[in-house]
Amino acid sequence: MKKNFGKKIGLVLLTALTTIGLAACGNGGSSSSNKTADGKTKMTMWTFVDAQGTFFKNAAKSWNKTHKQKIDLTVNVLPFDQMNQKLTVALQSGSGAPDIADVELGQGAIQLKADKPAYYPLNSALKPYMNNLVKSRLDNFKKNGNYYGLDYHVGTTVTYYNTDIMKAAGVDYTKIKTWDDYEKAGEQVKAKTGKWMNEVEYSAMFQYDAMVTQQHADYIKNDKATLTNAANVRVLTQLQNWIYKDKIARTAVGGSIDNDQFFAEMNKGNVASVTMPSWYMERIADHMPKLKGKIAIAPMPVFNEGDYRSAGGGGTGTMVTNQASNKKLAAKFVVWAKASKGQAVKIWEDLGFDPVRSDIWSEPVMKEDNKYTRYFGKDIFDTFVQLKSQVTSTTKTAKISPDLNDYMLKNTFPSTLLKDKMTPKAALQKANDALNK
Amino acid sequence: MQKKRIRWQSIAPYLFVAPFIISFLVFSLYPFINAVIMSFQQVNGFSDTQWVGLANYRQLFNDGDFYAALWNVLRYTFWTILILIPLPMLVAYIMNQKGLPMKGFFRSVYFVPVLTSSVIAGLIFKYAFSSEKTGVFNEWISHLGIAPVDWLNSSGTAMFALIVIAVWRWLGTNMIYFLSGLQGISPELYESASMDGANGFQKFWYITIPLLKPITIYVLTISIMAGFSMFNESYVYWGAQSPNNVGTTLVTLIYKAAFTNGNFGYSCTLGVALFAIVVVVNIIQTRVMGLFKDEG
CATH class of the missing domain: 3.40.190.10 (Periplasmic binding protein-like II)
Structure with missing residues (x-):
């Protein structure tokens, strides 16, 4: 009799434990009352x-x-x-x-x-x-x-220049107005200092996006990819040329400009400039202590007159x-x-x-x-204010957006930027066909 | 009137396994069945599902990424098995030798990698495999006069990077399995073999390997499952997109379909496909190894 009783207790406990265990799972989300005792x-x-x-x-x-x-x-x-x-x-x-x-x-x-x-x-x-x-x-x-x-x-996109490198190369960064100017400056930087003018992302597309949208262009329209338009081809050609033709840039260490390996690279003073949104100030200030007081913020260079000198990123x-x-x-x-x-x-x-x-x-x-302001100087917003009306973005919230992003990073950039295997035009055509299938 | 007595003796065992059975039903079987159902649906939120028949499966068979991922995991599994069975067996054999100095120390050294988080380890290896000439591996090969390699961006070296981390990480675990197997082998067998004039290699080959077969089968089975479902290391190296799919695995695709594409139905289809593949491979493997055959 006593033995049985012990077993019954055991059963009750086991059942209780199981029930509690299961009940606890279902009770995660909403709380019973949504007000605190004092009415908040x-x-x-x-x-x-x-x-x-x-x-x-x-x-x-x-x-x-x-x-x-x-x-x-x-x-x-x-x-x-x-x-x-x-x-x-x-x-x-x-x-x-x-x-x-x-x-x-x-x-x-x-x-x-x-x-x-x-x-x-x-x-x-x-x-x-x-x-x-x-x-x-x-x-x-x-x-x-x-x-x-x-x-x-807003993520106002600007070009950040390392003023030490610019000085050493004899380049006045304020005179860089177009991407052609930028490329020439890059050649000068490479020849005089041996440093890279830029490092090109292939596992992210901040700079690509900015350079497309600054031409009043996009790569998605009515939920279809429009990657073959002139603006996109122009940007990808430009980026590819920097690496393989002009040899003023290389692919970014670690794949993007926004990762630890690249921060170290830039902090060491190996890169003369990057084009990134305003929030990159935080990355610079926190991860590149050696460059304090040596980074200038300027509007983006443009392809043609009338292009925006910034973008949202x-x-x-x-x-x-x-x-x-x-x-x-x-x-x-x-x-x-x-x-x-x-x-x-x-x-x-x-x-x-x-x-x-x-x-x-x-x-x-x-x-x-x-x-x-201590890192970059007090006039940061003087630059931003000029660019206020020029901040546009490529489409990021269409149904096709995640696929497009995925395809570009997986296929298009690796075959044009990471390796020089395809012409930008062919690669973008291929992407467009695959995405609009 | 006779009171019907509950026979506690016969019920007790079921009660003791009940917590496991219940959690298995709730957390494994139910989601599995649901995943199979969802693989035939287009899912936009639980309240908004649509039957799409075999559309997800059609997509699967036309998905180039799927074949790329399958090829990757096949190669990965092949290499991990090829290395991670003989090597740990040998290490365990050495560790099991009588009179080996600092046995405990060496055993712990081999086992420590298992205790590190695969994400942290992945990060460290990612830096070690940096394309820079200052990266650890590039530094090493520079002593052999080899130019820096962009390890993580081409197919062969990317696979190498994945295998290296797997070997580093799982050598210790598999060693422990084999060690426990070795300790179950009676020393008398070795003694009598010695008396018959067998050398060390012969003892290893004719006694150790055959008697470790059950352990080997177990290790092989879990290695196949682990290989096909590899994800963490790949994700730490490349994130969801690896250039030209050099590091894409089946689980990467499952993750991507669900969480970067919001396509839960297709994600489940991939999951079901992965399940089917692993089951088939395991069936073949057990047949080949002669498991489930009547003994004797």
């Missing part, structure tokens, strides 16, 4: 950049000081890949997603591919700020007339998911956190980005002492 609305945010998480935590504090509907924001910082996997799964399955999420542009293209995106449109929240925002940056997260994300920055939109407990409030908060005047200044001060709210670019506060 609970919100969670996922991001993949620590600084952006801190930025939003502080934003919530400031919001609570001035707004009636208070917010209790919990920020989770996850590694990039992991965050996107979790987010994708949570949105697909319809539960477990955060209220607010930072979504990088390339990922955004995937998230917005669905006919009914799993996000809440920010249109009405954006309305009061619309006139002061750089429109092309909103279009990156637009689908069927709805804006689903607001970017941190990269980007991360903050988005409100359709699983948010109070979507309207979340949307208002997200937009306020980036587009209100005080917050836009903070984006520059704390994150070093050129805020999407561009009317503040010419204000004196942008010249105040911070990590970036």
Whole structure:
């Protein structure tokens, strides 16, 4: 009898454990109440950049000081890949997603591919700020007339010159207006200093994108690839020539300009210039300490008169998911956190980005002492302001975008830039045919 | 009236295996069945699925990337098996010798790589295989008068880079398996062989290898599975896109279909294909090795 009793207890325990174990699995996502005891609305945010998480935590504090509907924001910082996997799964399955999420542009293209995106449109929240925002940056997260994300920055693309190398080569970088000038300067740099004028990416396409869009061109139209147009052929030919004909550049160490191996290469003073978006300032300031005070920021060279001297590059939109407990409030908060005047200044001060709210670019506060003005000088925004109206982007959020990106990095760049196996025209034709199949 | 008694004695074993069975059903079998179902669907969110029949499978057979990936994993599996069975066996044999000094130390040294995260190890190897002349491997070959090699960007050297990391990492694990097998071989066999005048090689060849067969089959089986599902190392080296698919694996494609393309249906199709391939290969392998045959 007693023996049996012990077994029964054992059975009960086992059943209980199993039940608890299973129950715990199903209880991940939503909390039972979405308000704290003192009436604040609970919100969670996922991001993949620590600084952006801190930025939003502080934003919530400031919001609570001035707004009636208070917010209790919990920020989770996850590694990039992991965050996107979790987010994708949570949105697909319809539960477990955060209220607010930072979504990088390339990922955004995937998230917005669905006919009914799993996000809440920010249109009405954006309305009061619309006139002061750089429109092309909103279009990156637009689908069927709805804006689903607001970017941190414009990503104004500029050319960064190593002034030491320029001096040693006897090149005045301010006189470089066209890519022809740039190539000649490169030849001079190579001949006099032995350094590379540039390193060309083959596992990323920031510079390629900028050079295409600066010609008022694109590579996607109506969800079809248009890679064979003159602008694309011109860019790829130019990049290939730098490496194999003019020999003023080589393929980037580590495949892109945005990786540790390249940072070291540039920090050592082996590369005379790169063309990258404004956020590259952060990479330079953090990873290239030896170049402090030696990097000049200038508008991009152009192919032809009338081309833009800049472009928009990269980007991360903050988005409100359709699983948010109070979507309207979340949307208002997200937009306020980036587009209100005080917050836009903070984006520059704390994150070093050129805020999407561009009317503040010419204000004196942008010249105040911070990590970036100390590194690059006080007149950074004097250059950016000139370029404000010239910031456009190639299409990144069409259905075909992820495939196009994949194909270019996998096939087109390796066979034209990494190796000199195909002519740019043939390679782009091949890509176009494959993508429009 | 007789009360029906529950026979605890006979139920108990089932209860003890229940946690495993339940978690297997919930976390393995159910997702597997679902994946098979989803492989016939176009999935845009769980609430928005469409039956597309065999369209995903048609796409699979016309997908050049799929064949490139299959070729890569076949080569990878072939090389890892070719190296990672004889070599660890030999190392284990040496480690098992009586009177070997610092045995414990050497065993740990071989085993340590297993404990490092494959992502961290991958990163370190990525830098070691840098195309720069200062990269570790380029530095080494420079002593032989060979010019720097762009390891990760051409097909043969890229495969080499993947094999090197696999050997570095799994030598220790496989050694442990063989070591445990060796310790189960009775020393008397070796003694009597010695008396019959067998030399070291003969003992290894006629006693050790045959008696390690069960372990060898096990190692071979898991090596095939690991080889076909390799992903981490490739992803750390190249990310989702490797130039001309030099490092693309089947799992890279699964990952890419799901997370860089949002195409969950096709992702599942690739998963089912991978499953089918591994099952077929394992069946052939067990047949060839004579497993499941009646003993005697």
